[in-house]
Amino acid sequence: xxxxxxxxxxxxxxxxxxxxxxxxxxxxxxxxxxxxxxxxxxxxxxxxxxxxxxxxxxxxxxxxxxxxxxxxxxxxxxxxxxxxxxxxxxxxxxxxxxxxxxxxxxxxxxxxxxxxxxxxxxxxxxxxxxxxxxxxxxxxxxxxxxxxxxxxxxxxxxxxxxxxxxxxxxxxxxxxxxxxxxxxxxxxxxxxxxxxxxxxxxxxxxxxxxxxxxxxxxxxxxxxxxxxxxxxxxxxxxxxxxxxxxxxxxxxxxxxxxxxxxxxxxxxxxxxxxxxxxxxxxxxxxxxxxxxxxxxxxxxxxxxxxxxxxxxxxxxxxxxxxxxxxxxxxxxxxxxxxxxxxxxxx
Amino acid sequence: xxxxxxxxxxxxxxxxxxxxxxxxxxxxxxxxxxxxxxxxxxxxxxxxxxxxxxxxxxxxxxxxxxxxxxxxxxxxxxxxxxxxxxxxxxxxxxxxxxxxxxxxxxxxxxxxxxxxxxxxxxxxxxxxxxxxxxxxxxxxxxxxxxxxxxxxxxxxxxxxxxxxxxxxxxxxxxxxxxxxxxxxxxxxxxxxxxxxxxxxxxxxxxxxxxxxxxxxxxxxxxxxxxxxxxxxxxxxxxxxxxxxxxxxxxxxxxxxxxxxxxxxxxxxxxxxxxxxxxxxxxxxxxxxxxxxxxxxxxxxxxxxxxxxxxxxxxxxxxxxxxxxxxxxxxxxxxxxxxxxxxxxxx
Ligand SMILES: CC(C)[C@H](C(=O)O)[C@@H](O)C(=O)O
Ligand SMILES: CC(C)[C@H](C(=O)O)[C@@H](O)C(=O)O
Numbered sequence: 100x101x102x103x104x105x106x107x108x109x110x111x112x113x114x115x116x117x118x119x120x121x122x123x124x125x126x127x128x129x130x131x132x133x134x135x136x137x138x139x140x141x142x143x144x145x146x147x148x149x150x151x152x153x154x155x156x157x158x159x160x161x162x163x164x165x166x167x168x169x170x171x172x173x174x175x176x177x178x179x180x181x182x183x184x185x186x187x188x189x190x191x192x193x194x195x196x197x198x199x200x201x202x203x204x205x206x207x208x209x210x211x212x213x214x215x216x217x218x219x220x221x222x223x224x225x226x227x228x229x230x231x232x233x234x235x236x237x238x239x240x241x242x243x244x245x246x247x248x249x250x251x252x253x254x255x256x257x258x259x260x261x262x263x264x265x266x267x268x269x270x271x272x273x274x275x276x277x278x279x280x281x282x283x284x285x286x287x288x289x290x291x292x293x294x295x296x297x298x299x300x301x302x303x304x305x306x307x308x309x310x311x312x313x314x315x316x317x318x319x320x321x322x323x324x325x326x327x328x329x330x331x332x333x334x335x336x337x338x339x340x341x342x343x344x345x346x347x348x349x350x351x352x353x354x355x356x357x358x359x360x361x362x363x364x365x366x367x368x369x370x371x372x373x374x375x376x377x378x379x380x381x382x383x384x385x386x387x388x389x390x391x392x393x394x395x396x397x398x399x400x401x402x403x404x405x406x407x408x409x410x411x412x413x414x415x416x417x418x419x420x421x422x423x424x425x426x427x428x429x430x431x432x433x434x435x436x437x438x439x440x441x442x443x444x445x
Numbered sequence: 446x447x448x449x450x451x452x453x454x455x456x457x458x459x460x461x462x463x464x465x466x467x468x469x470x471x472x473x474x475x476x477x478x479x480x481x482x483x484x485x486x487x488x489x490x491x492x493x494x495x496x497x498x499x500x501x502x503x504x505x506x507x508x509x510x511x512x513x514x515x516x517x518x519x520x521x522x523x524x525x526x527x528x529x530x531x532x533x534x535x536x537x538x539x540x541x542x543x544x545x546x547x548x549x550x551x552x553x554x555x556x557x558x559x560x561x562x563x564x565x566x567x568x569x570x571x572x573x574x575x576x577x578x579x580x581x582x583x584x585x586x587x588x589x590x591x592x593x594x595x596x597x598x599x600x601x602x603x604x605x606x607x608x609x610x611x612x613x614x615x616x617x618x619x620x621x622x623x624x625x626x627x628x629x630x631x632x633x634x635x636x637x638x639x640x641x642x643x644x645x646x647x648x649x650x651x652x653x654x655x656x657x658x659x660x661x662x663x664x665x666x667x668x669x670x671x672x673x674x675x676x677x678x679x680x681x682x683x684x685x686x687x688x689x690x691x692x693x694x695x696x697x698x699x700x701x702x703x704x705x706x707x708x709x710x711x712x713x714x715x716x717x718x719x720x721x722x723x724x725x726x727x728x729x730x731x732x733x734x735x736x737x738x739x740x741x742x743x744x745x746x747x748x749x750x751x752x753x754x755x756x757x758x759x760x761x762x763x764x765x766x767x768x769x770x771x772x773x774x775x776x777x778x779x780x781x782x783x784x785x786x787x788x789x790x791x
Pocket of ligand 2: 277307503
């Protein structure tokens with residue numbers, strides 16, 4: 100996040116943007132400071148902001164804290180209280196990194212998928228969600244997956260709108276052969292498609308088959324829309340297939356208000372990598388690319404976003420690599436040095 | 446399945462085994478005949494049998510049938526009523542097919558993972574599972590994921606027992622950072638490990654990370670134990686990584702009774718491929734390999750199972766390929782011809 104702060108400063112100083120920032124704690128750091136994964140005061144600041152940039156949360160240090168205070172609870176509260184129902188996770192393959200993928204180069208070279216994950220519903224938030232002691236050493240744990248029509252409608256619209264500006268193809272992934280939420284999902288997506296987006300191509304796919312097809316032939320996909328839990332698993336899988344893990348950003352968006360403004364949060368897809376914290380070797384590119392998405396979606400600064408993405412591609416072409424993406428014959432740099440290189444390219 | 450029937454006949458005629466068979470309908474075929482995805486009479490036969498061999502179910506022809514009569518309902522009833530809680534899904538890479546994987550050869554060559562999927566619990570069977578009309582064009586769909594301690598204990602034991610005969614390593618995959626069933630899963634697996642299998646290595650892994658790691662470096666896994674829904678998605682993903690889809694068998698096992706016998710069902714991991722039904726071009730190897738598992742787990746005929754698996758490897762080495770796994774310079778054969786080749790190798 101320190102590298103993003105440098106970019107904000109650069110943008111303000113050069114007059115490219117005019118962005119005021121404030122920082123605060125979430126996750127384990129917030130727990131250590133306030134005893135909560137995110138405090139009410141922090142939530143208030145987040146709600147007032149035009150956009151939230153988030154680092155990753157979690158780590159073994161907090162494995163023992165109570166369930167409702169674990170680091171992830173802070174992230175989930177941010178998503179839920181800001182009503183960020185649409186999580187956009189691009190799975191793109193940077194050409195300079197195509198060989199870093201586990202998949203054969205020809206399968207991922209030029210890959211550009213957008214996964215649209217529902218983020219405020221499903222099994223993440225449905226009630227009951229509890230563990231009951233049944234006596235005799237037996238417990239019973241319950242999670243509840245709930246979806247209402249309007250939740251599926253609005254996420255479907257986001258997916259179809261995005262597809263219109265991209266490859267005009269949406270895959271909708273669910274398990275309607277086993278889950279009632281899948282049955283409703285399929286029904287509502289079909290209806291929205293028929294009523295509002297019949298010019299976009301729609302394919303229904305079972306989530307297990309989708310997990311297969313992402314490996315078999317990922318380029319068959321343009322936009323994938325799916326629920327919170329399948330989106331969690333499928334987007335991690337897809338990001339790994341690109342070979343660009345540590346590189347991938349995400350945007351979580353709310354509904355537009357009457358002024359066309361929407362709450363938004365931007366975060367890398369990768370986790371917090373507690374094993375390398377504080378050593379100035381983490382790859383800052385996913386967070387910087389998340390800031391580019393922030394400029395595009397929250398500040399209407401698409402041109403500047405393009406330039407930042409261009410700078411990322413350029414430094415990769417120049418051979419700069421953090422340790423996680425290091426390849427033979429390239430130039431290994433630390434976090435700050437990668438920030439330097441991107442600023443220089445800009 | 447016709448090729449398996451030929452193998453049974455061969456085994457009976459040569460005195461290798463003494464197996465009586467009876468066949469019946471399940472899925473779409475049963476619906477067409479009886480108006481049910483599996484009839485009570487068929488269920489009775491299945492319950493009496495020492496083992497059930499199952500072809501795949503499902504197809505677009507039955508997209509419109511009522512939810513509780515869809516083809517999948519027949520399969521789910523078989524699993525549930527036979528109490529087949531342990532689904533064993535080997536993801537192995539046949540050396541002759543390593544180049545058919547989307548993953549780079551060095552990542553999958555010699556790969557041998559066993560996925561142990563819980564099969565009679567979780568979101569597949571939990572109640573409520575329903576769609577409610579809320580009026581105003583809004584509906585509410587609910588699925589419920591439920592796990593009790595004993596269900597996790599018994600599947601964990603299956604995984605640890607298998608690991609002892611293999612690489613001595615179990616990964617337990619869940620989403621304890623979001624799901625209460627994941628919290629209980631983690632707790633119970635940890636306890637069983639401590640009390641009964643402390644000599645086996647245990648790793649806990651979040652399901653989304655597992656989906657990543659299966660692509661990044663699949664050989665890090667030996668046995669993976671996970672719930673019904675994650676097992677569905679992760680096993681499809683893993684089977685695709687091997688390059689051997691169309692080749693992979695599965696066993697679904699119940700608890701041992703006082704005589705050490707257990708109900709069991711064997712089926713290919715792949716689906717019914719309705720687009721090529723009846724054309725004698727489908728790959729019979731996954732079903733034949735499922736029969737080998739049947740001989741091993743239900744009839745204690747491990748030696749014969751080994752020979753059948755050896756015959757499969759041999760015909761692949763000889764260059765026989767069905768259309769789905771056809772490669773340059775190999776010899777393309779149909780379903781019956783592949784059966785011929787395997788019988789000849791035996
Ligand atoms: C940290 C965790 C709660 C989160 C999730 O499951 O949504 C993460 O895996 C993600 O994908 O953003
Ligand atoms: C056909 C379907 C109900 C089934 C499942 O979801 O379990 C299948 O995908 C499987 O993996 O065996």
